[in-house]
Amino acid sequence: MLQTAGLRPTRQRMALGWLLFGKGARHLTAEMLYEEATLAKVPVSLATVYNTLNQLTDAGLLRQVSVDGTKTYFDTNVTAHHHFYLENNHELVDIPDQHLALSKLPEAPEGYEIARIDMVVRLRKKR
Structure with missing residues (x-):
């Protein structure tokens, strides 16, 4: 997979790739992956x-998904889809409805085109 993407398959990339992609579709921060690597005895720095x-x-x-200015998740599912962010758990979850669509998009400024739309719906427990 790394070679197909034009990346040299170093030992560290291979080990991190197994951790990332070996458990199906998931959403991880760099810190979460670093913790998994540490527990798996993979010698890598943050x-x-x-x-x-x-x-x-x-x-x-x-796929990189920014939740706010301080939290970025990396999604192993690169298909077009949107997310729920569970504020209480700090967890990102795929929105299951693949037919979800915005009814009106803004005009892109001259010289630009819309590359992708990332919708994150923030959820919290009812009080």
């Missing part, structure tokens, strides 16, 4: 995890 996640995103193998 900087290497960030670099690898960004390289995999640039190669089209991951």
Whole structure:
């Protein structure tokens, strides 16, 4: 998969790839993946995890989803879909309705086109 995406399959990329893609579709932050790698005895730094996640995103193998200015998730499902963000759990979950659509899109400024729309619906427990 790494070679197909034009990335050299280093030992660290391979190990992180197994952790990322070996459990099906998931949403992880860099810190979550670093913790998994540490528990799995994969010797990587947090900087290497960030670099690898960004390289995999640039190669089209991951999708980056920003929840707010401080939290970014990496999604192994790169198909067009939207998300619920469970505020109480700090968890990102796919919205199951693939036919969800916005009724009106804004005009892109001159010289630009809309590349993708990421909708994140924030949820919290009722009080």
